[in-house]
Amino acid sequence: MTSFESNEINAVELNGIRMEIMLPNFVALAIPENKPDANAPVRFGISVANNTSKPLVFTQNNYLVPELVGLDGQTLERKNPVDETLASEVYDCTLVMPEKKIVFGIEAKLFWQNNKLQFSNGSRLNYSWFFDAIKPGTYQLRFIYDSPGQPIRCYDKEIGEVRTVETIEKVSKATNFVNLYLVNHIPTPSNAIEVDGLLFETLLTERVIIVPKKKLKSKNSSVKFGIRVTNLSPTPHRFIFFGLTPELQDANGQLIHKSGGRNATKYPQEVDYMLAMPGESVTYFLEGKFEERKKLQGNEPSGGVWCFDNLKPGKYRVRFTYRNENTVAIIDKGSNEDMKLLEGIWKGMVSTPFVDFRITQ
Incomplete structure (x- = not known):
């Protein structure tokens, strides 16, 4: 987590969860050259405020899932999503307690892989999501949080023990959209x-x-x-x-x-x-x-x-x-x-x- 400025006007609240992608509505990135180790990183924050009576649980694999929409209104296919099954496994969790707010730091980048432009939150060899064959143009970007909807076993780093966390009912919540403009230099x-x-x-x-x-x-x-x-x-x-x-x-x-x-x-x-x-x-x-x-x-x-x-x-x-x-x-x-x-x-x-x-x- 890190600190980012928020203008609050873009925040969206639903079922007691208030979320905001902390970027201006207009964001432009220069597409990097198609050569090894060339990339265009972007950093931003996502503010999550919990106005419910139970904790919000974010695990390392389903913190926030991106949605990228093209000018034609079609949602781009997100590749390599992690299939996380909430069974009896133990997760590293981040909890947003009732009446609290956390800002999650997100780092993503544009880079070329096999002559295809990708937008990803990780490196070429280890990412949890990416969009493939991106082209120059304007997109809309937002992030979605899906609550587990059932008790989840979390490792509590403060006490060094595993505990079961009762979460809110199943709900899907999205941030506001921002315009992401990808342009050739x-x-x-x-x-x-x-x-x-x-x-x-x-x-x-x-x-x-x-x-x-x-x-x-x-x-x-x-x-x-x-x-x-x-x-x-x-x-x-x-x-x-x-x-x-x-x-x-x-x-x-x-x-x-x-x-x-x-x-x-x-x-x-x-x-x-x-x-x-x-x-x-x-x-x-x-x-x-x-x-x-x-x-x-x-x-x-x-x-x-x-x-x-x-x-x-x-x-x-x-x-x-x-x-x-x-x-x-x-x-x-x-x-x-x-x-x-x-x-x-x-x-x-x-x-x-x-x-x-x-x-x-």
């Missing part, structure tokens, strides 16, 4: 995808980053990662880059863990909502510096600090995931001036294509 030096009349690009000032073998006070290796949004639509749009940080993959296509902290908390001002008129672009760069040779760290405008540790010489990939869930913002101009309402902020989530770079010594 435009093969330019910076890589880009076009969504909703907007061109999102990954920018990198250096493709080869030389890091000194020894820590030298007089020499500091740095790199600038950036994102550019070009407005190809006839409508002006604003963009806010607070909280945006780079995402790195290693040569095997694995996301590298990113740690973080906060030096301060800053709030966006009007100038931070960058305006792109039709035909214009807005660009945002973050500078990362290598500390102690293998640690890459930097800051972002809201006061946050991001860091990647143990970056050894080799090949890497970088991208950004732009995310905004509000079309308006209220700017507090101080005690002597009125608050100002900004409109026309683009709402949605877009992951830019990965761009390759290399660290060397």
